[in-house]
Amino acid sequence: MTQSKREIERKYEPPSGGVAGLPDLTGVGPVASVTTAGPEELDAVYHDTEDLRLAGASATLRRRTGGPDSGWHLKLPLGGDTREEVWAPLSDEVPESLRELALSRTRGAELRPVVRIRSTRTVRQLRDAEGRVLAELSLDEVRADAAASGGGRAEWGELEVELAEGVHAGLLDAVEKKLRKRGIVRADSPSKLVRALRETGAEAGAERCPEVVAGSPGAYVLAYVREQAGRLVSLDPAVRGDLPDAVHRMRVTCRRLRGCLRSYRSVLDRRVTDPVRAELRWLAGELGVARDQEVLGERIGAALARLPDELVLGPVAARLRVWEVSHGGEVRSRTREALATSRYLRLLDALDALVRQPPLRAGAARKPARTMARAVLKEYGRLAGRMELALAQPAGRSRETALHEARKAAKKLRYAAEVARPALGKPVARLGERAKAVQLLLGEHQDAVVAQDTLRELAVAAHGAGESAFTWGLLHGLERAGAEARHRELPEVWRAAADPALRAPLGH
Known part of the structure; x- marks a missing residue:
């Protein structure tokens, strides 16, 4: 107790x-x-x-x-x-x-x-x-x-x-x-x-770390990694206690760390950081099962609550609750099991070692205006390529996949800008905010796509049990319409993020 x-x-x-x-x-x-x-x-x-x-x-x-x-x-x-x-x-x-x-x-x-x-x-x-x-x-x-x-x-x-x-x-x-x-x-x-x-006299001697020049790319990147690694450790008890939003915040922290280690390979040696990134991806995946379940249940429940009573046919709320309970216990157990593994502890050890003995490269000591701006612009270039491909796709699964890849690229640009903001100031902050707007819109689109798949499964289960599938079909249609609406908004949001004036101060 x-x-x-x-x-x-x-x-x-x-x-x-x-x-x-x-x-x-x-x-x-x-x-x-x-x-x-x-x-x-x-x-x-x-x-x-x-x-x-x-x-x-x-x-x-x-x-x-x-x-x-x-x-x-x-x-x-x-x-x-x-x-x-x-x-x-x-x-x-x-x-x-x-x-x-x-x-x-x-x-x-x-x-x-x-x-x-x-x-x-x-x-x-x-x-x-x-x-x-x-x-x-x-x-x-x-x-x-x-x-x-x-x-x-x-x-x-x-x-x-x-x-x-x-x-x-x-x-x-x-x-x-x-x-x-x-x-x-x-x-x-x-x-x-x-x-x-x-x-x-019981205090342990402090371990000597490599000297990092103040105001250098190495100093900025390590400060970000140290902050996020500390946040990951601090969130652990909250995740174990199943506190609200704890899983989501830990998952986002994993993504921020992964993004930083990917974008700033010119600062930290990828031979050391790539294995850490792979393990962060594993942990985010384990956490994602619980988070996706939570978000999906809340989304469908909110949509159901907005429907007029005359459009809710059959034991819809009860079936949704059974789905949430049956899936929720399983995914929470999976999260706890992941945090109990030696693999998780090795990841924490690796992050601690990364902060204490950072594998600095030559780019760590260069001028931040050059090294960090280049990293941010490189992520922008990846996003631009993904967006061009996604916007050219016809409706269907291929477009949904391309939009999802563009969303991940927007997230990477946003996190790269976060790391660089203390060094590059308002210009990179504005670019990061526009990338965030693209990410959020594409996130809404992706949530609607995932919800459609789940609503179809619920409709099939209801039909098989002799219940009316009308309401599930109605919710499916609303999610499909919502996804199309987000797609129509995308070109305008992307034009704002792709404005050359945003990149000009970064050396574009």
Whole structure:
């Protein structure tokens, strides 16, 4: 059993004089009163891999006794002051549920104790006029010991301010303003663990990476790869938890990485990146089954809801629901199975190695205006060729296939422009936006084509069960008309993207 919550907190250096040095926070925003609790004795053993992969990803895993929430805690960063905290009951070993949620960061490496942190905590609770807790100020006296024999010891004081669930984050700013007036400033360490590792000597030495010239194509491409690889890792727990839109975002991240590694082969050696691209394609394919199922079910359900009641003949909604359930369980299982494979972990290892030891080519050190503009224009040329072929095709499967290939080319151009935007600015951003417009229109066309195939299958199944197939046929016709409408809009949208003025600043 696990429980999850969002934790929003900030850490500060302790006030001189301890609790007596804290300002009176009554009247700050909705704070009507301040109550005191404690002291509490907390004893936490933090676990990590030998090379501290969790700490390197700003995540923590601890077994803590004392206080109201004794148990195992896994904290995952969500950006800014916010983290996802997952709690599991006390046990001797790391709970399998938390081990799985940390897997994208540990990549299967063994977890072991790295540091023990004991704290004596005094708590002040900020309450509103109805007595509800809005936030807690925790003043800790901290003692840290490295887990390895012969490790060091450190002691320090720390102040934490944590919001209660559902309280607006603006209260943190108001409290901080009051603290600053007393000379209480932010702590220079984001967590107790980071400070404990540093001050006890348990911190691993940083691996030296090849020097990358600031402002070079190599710097821009690696920044993009690092961001997307980090996003892939961060989305893993959300996909495992079947959270809304998580599969879609992970799939898009795979595509962005693939596109970047393809477009910028002049920067990163394809002998290293092509195998990574192949594995990203595999993962996106496994994720795509679940995503396509979700999108298709939502599309057909929305179209059905728009029909007048007199045009809905037979148990249409029930049949659609059976289709969604029968296909949904299967595809979700496939996604979880993919994330449990050693192949997936090897892909994460490869991405980590790519960021730490990038296979830079000569183009990585050239001027970005030349190298990156050339890569973007090359992708534009591929799109132009696909569009010319697609627009020349007669109606039918060959045209649908050609339009689908053009959509993929538009996506590659859009992602290549994303990578180059920090270097080339507004001109490449405008081209990327026009490519996105082409991609979205072709995506609508492709969704309508796929929906037609599924609606035909549903109609055949309904007919075989002795039900009316009228409504399924009607929906099929609407999707077919929609696909034709998108095709008629395409020339105008493409003309806007193909405007030579967009490419002129890039050297066209």
